[in-house]
Amino acid sequence: MSTEHGIYSDGNWIESESGETFEVRNPADTDEVVGTYQSATSADAETAIEAAVAAQDEWASTPGPARGAILKETADILESRKEELTELLTAEEGKTHAEAGGEVQRAIDIFGYYAEKARDLGGTAKAASAxxxxxxxxxxxxxxxxLITPWNYPIAIPAWKLAPAxxxxxxxxxxxxxxxxxVSRALFEALDEAGLPNGVANYVTGSGSEIGSVFADHEDIDAVSFTGSTAVGTSVAQQAADDLKRVQCEMGGKNPTVVMPSGDLEMAVDSVATGAFGVTGQACxxxxxxxxHxxxxxDFLDAIVDHAxxxxxxxxxxxxxxxPHVTESELEETLEYVDVGIDDGATLETGGERLTGDDYDDGYFVEPTVFSDVTPEMRIAQEEVFGPVLAVISVSDFEEAVEVANGVDYGLSASIITQxxxxxxHFVDDVEAGVAKVNEKTTGLELHVPFGGYKQSSTNTYREQGDAGLDFFTSTKTVYLNY
Incomplete structure (x- = not known):
């Protein structure tokens, strides 16, 4: 019997006004119900906003070090629950235990980082002209x-928005x-245990169509930070722009790794495989x-197929x-792209099938997939698949490689393997991506440097993480003092 969890609003765990709930099932074994959650209404969302607005002045006037102390205590509480949260993340989202543990640790580290940054919040002094x-x-x-967050990093992304806010x-x-x-519910449990005042942070579960629009366009919301698909992010940004809210949307990607002859082949295969098949390819x-090249x-194709x-x-x-994939619809979309690749004339080298039999029948499992003979205009080379599907493209020189890398509507992360x-x-200078890497995989981010994309990967307003995360959540007042 799974546990039924409430909404966290004004410091209390409560039921939704609708009285309705929804189940979350294990994508590796859909017979297992991991938890039951509230289907919040727009009225629930508005109540949470009212609580947050009421708590604004007191929290804003709380000294930075005192706010940081609560974040530090939150990090310590999360640390004490790390194994429990790792297992929950795996059961809910499907990541491997190692991937889930790394993500939980990242959330812990983010709260610890911003706990210390809260001590140093301040402006700059400038020389006056008189x-x-x-x-x-x-x-x-x-x-x-x-804050509106996706399912693929269900504790790390909430942490890197919530902590700087x-x-x-x-x-x-x-x-x-x-x-x-x-796992994001656990952040609010930890904040509550750490002594966060009532109303300062509120957690509301439910459908995006029911409460997402309230969070995007409510008159008392001053800023919106969203991570998810480009289609939904564009809609959120448009709603938020109606009354000039500050908005930050990080969205899709179609991330390349360029492999040059001077590069280490083993490094290239490892970097590409980790980036393509890690977290089941479900990463922006x-x-x-x-x-x-x-x-x-x-040689690269043979090695990456063997690896897969x-x-x-x-x-x-x-x-x-x-x-596994997180849901059946995500699995079906990946399989549809496999068919698209074949229909467009690419060669399916390995994978591309749903896994069945034995322990696979009750989950959403797919084989790691590699396509060769891919041309840049094919859909599998242009559109975000969000699954473990790799398109291998041949180029004749470095200039063509960069041109192909830039020839998509996205610009989030890009890497090159070269000595x-x-x-x-030249790659760092010329690639159209918010994150450029040399001899590294496209995935994996340091928490203290800015993260964001170009083109349709981002609203191109503010970056996330590090000091950039603080910049988004603050407004600068310039003071002239004549004494």
């Missing part, structure tokens, strides 16, 4: 902010993806295109290399 004057800046919280003195209303809401920074194309065929797929809790210093630097 005597007996002071000129300085003063950062101030925006007010009440709404609270550190800078904002109050928060938060909506997790309904597919995997449990996943590597979905390997753009390979023709001189090493055949060695990966063990199964229940993430059982020590496998790759877990040529000139190629490395």
């Amino acid at each position: 005597e007996n004057k002071q000129l300085y800046t003063k950062p101030e919280p925006l007010g009440t902010v709404s 609270l550190a800078t003195g904002n109050t928060v209303v938060f909506k997790p993806a309904s597919v995997a809401p449990g 920074t996943a590597c979905s295109r390997a753009i390979v 023709e001189d090493v194309y055949d 065929e060695t990966l063990e797929v199964g229940d993430g809790s059982s020590g496998v290399d790759m877990g 040529d210093l000139s190629e490395a630097n």
Whole structure:
């Protein structure tokens, strides 16, 4: 029997006004109900916003170090629950135990990082143009902010939005993806246990169509931070723009890894495979295109196919290399793209089938998939698949590689494998991506540097993480003091 979980509103765990709930099931074994959650109404969302607005002034006036102390205590509480949350994340979303543990640790580290940053929040002093004057800046919280997060990193992404929002003195209303809401619930349990005042942070579960629009366009919301698909993010940004709310949307990607002849082949295969098949390819920074110089194309293709065929797929809790898709619809979409690739003339080298039999029948498992003979205009080379599907593209030189890398509507993460210093630097200069990597996989982010994309990967307003995360959640007041 699964546990029924409430909405966290004004410091209390309560039921939705609708009285309705929804179940979250294990994608590796759909007979297992992991948890039951409230189907919140727009009225529930508005009540949470009212609580956040009421708590604004007191939280904003709380000294930064005191806010940081609560975040630090939250990090410690999460640390004490790490194994429990790792198992919950695997059961809800399907990640392997190692992937889930890494994500939980990242959330812990993010809260610890912003706990310390809260001590240093302050403006800058500037030289005035006359005597007996002071000129300085003063950062101030925006007010009440709404956070809308996806299912694929269900604790890390909420953490990197929630922690800087609270550190800078904002109050928060938060909506997790309904597919995997449990691990983010733990953030609010930890904040509550750490002594966060009532109303400062509020957690509301339910459908995006019911409460997402309230969080995007409510008159008392001062800023919106969203991560998810480009289609939904564009809609959120348009709704938020109606009354000039500050908005930040991080969205899709079609991330390339360029492989050059000077690069280490083993490194190239490892980087591409980890980026393409890690977390079942369900990452906005996943590597979905390997753009390979023709001189090493055949060797790379043979090696990446061999690597894909060695990966063990199964229940993430059982020590496998790759877990299931999170839902049946995500699995079906990946299989549809496999058909699209074949129809467009690409060669299916390996994978592309749903796994069945034995322990696979009750889950959403798919084989790691590699296509060769892919041309840049094919749909599998242009559209975000969000599954473990790799398109391998041959190019004749470095210039063509960069042109192909840039020839999509997205620009989130890109990498190159090379030992040529000139190629490395030209790639960093010329690639159209918010994250450029040399001799690294496209996935994996440091928490203290900015993260965001170009083109349809982002609203191109504010970055996330590090000091950039603080910048989004604050407004700068310039002070002229004549004494």
